[in-house]
Amino acid sequence: MIESKGRPNRLGIVGWLGGGRWGLERYLYTLHRVTGLGLLLYFVLHIVVTSSRAVGADLEARKAWWEWAMGNVSGGMFVAGEYLVFAAFAFHALNGIRLGLVELGIGIGRPIEPVYPYRTSVHEQRPLAIAVMVLAAIVALAGGYGFLH
Amino acid sequence: MADTTTLTEVVFRIRRFDPTSDAAPRWEDYRLPYTKGMTVLDGLKAVKESQSPTLSWRSSCRMGVCGSCGMFINGRPRLACNTQITELGTSLVSVAPLPNFKTVRDLVPDLTPMFDAHAALHPYIVRADQAEQERPTGEYWQSVHQLEAYLQFSYCIKCGCCMAACPTYATDPVYSGPMPLAQAYRYTADSRDGGFAARKAALAAERGPWKCHFAGECSQVCPKGVDPARAIQLMKRALVLDYLRLWKQPCPAKLATVPAGIKRREGIPEAPAPTIEKMVT
């Protein structure tokens, strides 16, 4: 290993946000991270809250525990938060399908001799990316309808 | 594109840093007359000749094949020699050294971590027949289709623009980066290579392609159309299939030998006698 010299010049976390280059897939990457973290946080709390269905000596007690737990999370802020979780799920799942396909080499095209203007794997999978965003919006809206009623 | 009929002057905003005298980098503006067809590299040369003789950068071929002049120009990693000022769409040209590398001085990045990561992934043909590698006696068979499987990735000029654009490399210096991983795939996909096992030791672990999340910026900025993102995803595919035992490494290409007992076709003249003495090795 040769010693590296000079003043540090890394973009850091700003580099996750685009650092000046606004490609669509970079935004999708950042949003995928943010929704993933949000879903994980919700999930951990969800495991704890829904475990209330297993607590209680008899049927009436179990029902009471469950309804107490649900009562605690039924306020306006909680409902709004839950909708955000649903929307985050819609995006993360559908973008996840795209990533699962693309990162296993499906939908990115074969290696070709590069002729300018270059048609890269990013262009090849762009229709899939658009389709995924449209589907995610549809699912999120469908869920929103459910939340409002 | 900026209007070339009205553009008469451009301003180069260059990030200067002299380690012997500066505590931190600073931006400096230089006004230059614009001439038709001016590239960013032409502008840097004009600044050095007429305004700031201490300005430092790397460049060589001035035609986009050596990979020396990678810089951060108007918010995007580009080759200075390949970037027309008019394609930037503004008369303010901001030039900074490539990010994600330490800055040695002015516009000179320290690319040694990239080359170290590259070397760690054995970027050369690895074969069992060492004697043939040292003293070649012939060619290896390779079809056009086999060539197509890796040719695109062999166009890499190691300029470092992809590394500067990568969001993972922006925070994580342990990640190998797009260029080393794309080159690792270039050799994995080469039918003459038998070195998958040798590279797998590094690729299956932390230095591998696992931290790539297909932001695609590397392929967007590559000046040679190498599409490192494609190579990295194909590398992941090969490694996953290898883990699931669904991928067999193809036998490395065989030496092209003339079969025994072949007769010369009628009517083809013999080659003339050599006029240059054979070299004694």
Add this chain to the structure above:
Amino acid sequence: MRDQRLWTWHVGAGAVILVLLGLHMTVMHLDAFVRVFNATAEEPIAWSNVFARAQSTFFLVSYVLLLGAALFHGFYGLRTIVFELNPGDGLKKAVNGALVAAGLALFLFGTWAAWASFEFARVNG
């Protein structure tokens, strides 16, 4: 070698979650369009529906599978994000240990809750 294996399982877990969480979201939030596994006419989170689902072996198995897959997938994702911030070796080991411990603890707790409610519902249903 580990990363090659972990990443493959991460993608596999994602596929499992796609199916099972998709079903869970349909049951819970898309009941205005498709009503599945909601035996009574009440809301999906009403006790009557929760109790009815608790009696089902299918739900016991799929909840436990979903729990395991989602914990693995989520914690591996969190590990990836943390490791990309380039922590030192000691911190990496600590993060690995903490995530394994937390993941196992949550998995055991969630499995207990699913099994306990299944058993109770079968007896009292």
